[in-house]
Amino acid sequence: MRLSPLSVDEALASLRTGRDGLAPAEAARRLAEFGPNRVEELARESLLAGFARQFSHFFAIVLWVGAALAFLAERYGPGQGMSTLGVAIVGVILVNGVFSFWQEYKAERAVAALRRLLPQTVQVMRGGALEQIVAVDLVPGDVVVLAEGDLVPADCRVIEALGVRVNLATLNGESLPKARTAEPSQEDSPVLARDLLLAGTSLAAGEATAVVYATGMQTEFGHIARLTQAAGEAPSPLRREIARLSWLVAFLAMGLGVAFFLIGQAMRLPLIESCLLAIGIIVANVPEGLLPTVTLSLAMATQRMARRNALVRHLPAVEALGSASVICCDKTGTLTENRMAVKRLLLGRALLEPAALADRPELAARHRQLLLNAALCHNVKANRAGGAAAGDPMEVALAAMGRRAAGWERAVRLDEIPFDTARKRMSVLCDTPEGRVLYCKGALETVLPACEAVEGDAGVTPLDDAERARLLRAEDELAGSGLRVLAFAHAVIGAGGPPTDDRGLTLSGLVGLEDPPRPEVPGAIARCARAGIRVLMVTGDHPRTALAIAREIGLVTDASPRVVTGDELRRLSPAQLQLALDGRQLVFARVSAEQKMTLVEALKKKGEIVAVTGDGVNDAPALKTADIGIAMGLSGTDVAREAADVILLDDNFASIVAAVEEGRSVYENIRKFLTYILTSNIPELVPYLSFVLFGIPLPLTIIQILAVDLGTDMVPALALGAEKPDPAVMTRPPRARKERLLTWGLVARAYLFLGVMEAVAAMAAFLSVLARAGWHRGEALASSDPLYLQATTACLAAIVVMQVVNVFLCRHPRASSLAFGLTGNPLMLAGVAVEVTLILAIVYTRPGAWLFGTAPLGPEVWLQAALFALSMWALDELRKVWARRAGGGRGPERPANGSARARSPGSTP
Known part of the structure; x- marks a missing residue:
């Protein structure tokens, strides 16, 4: 229903209500008809569905299949440890799933603690009596009474208004409060209509009586919430890459399994043995430790990001943020402090900073009337508890400046002419130590015609046409800087003289105010530029204000950047919009919720990975559509937070840049431990290949493979996932959307270089033990033979020793391992200590020998393995x-611990 431009009486009649409100019985009937005044929550996954999701993604399915094959192999070939392997894989799936679910559940609990969106209670007229009811019980036709600071509970038509200004930032991003009156408005947009109050906004100043015409999902607030629900959720880049990696692992394992089955048949092995061999190969090539390592690495990154004021709701969003190539950023409250501050003063002919009044007491004394005006002409209410004053942020800033004038506290306000949209000024009559004075402030175009004199450096002089023209030029210059300009005037009222603000005033000066940028933002913008991340300001605020802030924070440096308004955006076709986005420096202003989402979709079509920040309801659809949605934790609305992947706990853009750094580090770290984990697949595979092709005893059992994948490799891999961000990570451009997590370079290094050396060392250890005992090829060895147990133990030990060295080699694909200090990553030292302790326990303890089928080794085996490990280190360093x-020939970089390191292109380990 649209009540503009109806008169107050027509609006009441159309809703079949009156100024006394609805009768209680009619209100109850309407509540049953229209439903509660509640915005439906975004469709949220149930706890059970969220829990089940952790066990049903593709990589988990690969592991489930691996476990099933292990159990199948145990049934037809018992005694090979396959059942133990199956139980271990199921355990990995369960532990990983529970841990991932718990991480997301904790984040959701934190989000729930931030919920405070619509008012819980509201003052309403029912049957001529003022009552306080729960806001969800409001119905169309109710008459509500609102005061300064109240949140608007539903869409309302104003009946009466006294100095009402409403904060619309949650709906359109507008930083300055807007006046609202009972006079019919001709505006087409409900957000701009001067006679409407919309749900989710708040009264910055004044008092209002209004009739409710829309509740719940029928409000503008509800419309945006519905748009948010309709927006599809984009999968994170990491989710896409893990899914791709899962397919590759599955096809590789199945391919090798089939190949070995065919080899077995070609060698005339019994069918059951060929099947068991194939199953063993498939299970051996599934990296069981990859999933928990990825999850733990992401979880540790979320903790680091939380310490930097970024709460991650979904684990893959950690890495997704690091891959962002474009950040579409709201202005109010994110780039700015969401408070008004005095920026410039025009006193006489001098344009001054407000600090000049404090530094020069004689200047403050000369312009005392302007300061008294600022201190007295407002409706700000002081907080007796010592907190921030309540009222219009602009008036709060002016009052703080004005209180530098001596004697303001002794003035008594006698009368007031409130601000309205027609007069565009406010006036108060005060009894001051100098007598009765009328103080007036407002837009220069309405104050200037009432002035006959101007206060300058030489005192009060008549206001002629030249002076009027100079003042108008000065106002235009201040407004061009993105400032909100107010004129201040006063008049001394003689005894018995009638107070009036339409003639006889003396202009005291002009004041320019702004919502100041956060001090950390310019540095953060510069870091984004160095990192190749494009930042686009997308705001509902005025184009001139948006451009001024963009210049101040360094987002715009061109002499004539392009400012695209919502009206222009509406006229662009999809192709024109994508071409327009090629512009070097763009600012988007007066943009609606649908248009912001359209911008995100256009950027994604261009191949960008898009992060969107926002705090208002208007931002929620774009937050959900983007690759990474970032909501504000302090000032953000509940709808925005529900749609986001990451929540900024301090509402600071600089925290986004810190989180991007962490996210980029996560992707690099995942590649590091992928290299480490995949390397051990080759020495686990070659023993099977040798067993089939050369007819030697199986050098490595299934249970020993499990000891590596889920035992000795786990903590070192986790240590690689916890590496500190490379200082150079924010000097490289973001990776392309099509760049893969698992590259051919990574596979070649892990499988064809490091893995081959580990396989040679493992087979050498196995064969040397047999050779020293006098074994000859073709001689059968029982699985319980002490010689066989010792030989397989040597193979296992050699793999672990090689992996101890490999973890240091995997810290960087190009920089020398000597460039990193031992104290740079304490978890790595702990990981190596755990790895060594585990292999010693497996080799030299009875439980280890019983579980893993091992036997004690002599020092010569360890020495041989150490020499192979040293050779691998030397070859990889070369x-x-x-x-x-x-x-x-790039020079060395500085790694996280402060040592020199080689620059990495950030593409292929």
Whole structure:
């Protein structure tokens, strides 16, 4: 229902109500008909569905299949440890799923603690009596009474208004409060209509009586919430890459399994043995430790990001934020402090900073009338408890400045002419130590015609046409800087003289105010530029204000950047919009919720990974559509927070940049431990290949493979996932949307270089133990033979020793491992200690021998493995030297611990 431009009486009649409100019985009937005044929550996943999701994604399915195959192999070939492997894989799935669910559940609990969106109670007229009711019980036709600071509970038509100004930031991003009156408005947009109060906004000043015409999902607030629910949720880049990796692992394992089955058949092995061999190969090639390592790495990153004031609701969003190539950022409250501050003063002919009044007492004394005006002409209410004053943010800032004038506290306000949209000024009559004085402030175009004199450096002089023209030019210059300009005037009222603000005033000066940028933002914008991240301001505020702030924070440096308004955006076709987004420096102003979502979709079509920040209801659809939605935790609305992936606990844009740094580090760290984990797949695979092709005893059992994948490799891999961000990570451009987590370079290094060396060391250890005992090829060894147990133990030990060195090699794909100090990552030292302790326990304790089928080793085996490990280290260091030179002779970087390191292109480990 649209009540503009109806008169008050027509609006009441159309809703079949009156100024005394509805009768209680009629209100109850309407509540049953229209339903509660509640915005439906975004469709949220149930706890059970969220829990089940942790066990049904594709990688989990791959592990489920691996476990099933292990149990199948145990049934037809018992005694090979396959049942233990199956139980271990199921355990990995369960532990990982429970941990992931718990991480997301904790984040959701934190979000729930932030919920405080619509008012809980409201003053309403029912049957001529003022009652306080729960806001959800409001119905169309109710007459509500609102005061300064109240949240508007539903869409309402104003009946009476006294100095009402409403804060619309949650709906359209507008930083300055707007006046509202009972006079019919001709505006088409409900947000701009001067006679309407919309749900989710708040009264910055004044008092109002209004009739409710829309509740719940029928409000503008509800319309945006519905738009948010309709918006599709974009999967994170990491989710897409893990899904792709899962398919690759599945196809690789199945392919090798089928190949070995065919090899077995070609060698005339019994069918059951060929099947068991294939199953063993498939299970051996599924990296059981990858899923928990990824989850734990992301969880640790969320803790680091939380310490930097970014709450992550979904674990994959950690990495997704690091891949962002464009940040579409709201202005009010994110780039700015969401408070008004005096920026410039025009006193006489001098344009001054407000600090000049404090530094020069004689200047403050000369312009005392302007300061008294600022201190007295307002409706700000002081907080007796010592907190912030309540009222229009602009008036709060002016009152704080004005209280520098001596004697303001002794003035008594006698009368007031409130601000309204027609007069565009406010006046108060005060009894001051100098007598009765009328103080007036407002827009220069309405104050100037009432002035006959102007206060300057030489005192009060008549106001002529030249002076009027100069003042109008000065106002235009201040407004061009994005400032809200107010004129201040006063008049001394003689005894018995009638107070009036339409003639005989003396202009005291002009004051320019702004919502100041956060001090950390310019540095954060500069970091984004160095990191190749494009920042686009997308705001509902005035174009001139948006451009001024963009210049001040360094977002815009061109002499004539393009400012695209919502009206222009509406006229652009999808193709024109995508071409327009190629512009180097753009600012979007007066943009609606649908248009913000359209912008996000256009950027995604261009191949960008888009992060969107926002706090208002208007931001929620774009937050949900974006690759990464970032909502404000302090000033944000509940709808915005529900739609977001990340919540800024301090509402600060600089925290986004810190979180991006963490996210980029996560992606690099995942590649590091992928290299580490995949390397051990080759020495686990080659023993099976040797067993089939060369007819030797199986050098490594299934249960020993499990000891590596879920035992010795886990903590070192986790340590790689906890590496500190590389200082150079924010000097490289974001990776392309099509860039893969698992690259051919990574696979080649893990499988064809490091893995081959580990396989050689493992097979050498196995065969050397057999050779020293006098074993000959073709001689059968029982699975319980002490020699066989010792030989397989040597193979296992060699793999673990090689992995101890490999974890240091995997810290960087190009920088020398010597460039990193041992104290840079304490978890890595702990991981190596755990790895060594585990292999010693497996080799030298009875429980270890019983569970993993091992036997004690002599020192010569360890020495041989150490020599192979040293050789691997030397060869990879030579490869890194070649890689640095092939990369163009780049000089060393500084790693996280402060040592020199080679620059990484951020693409292929």
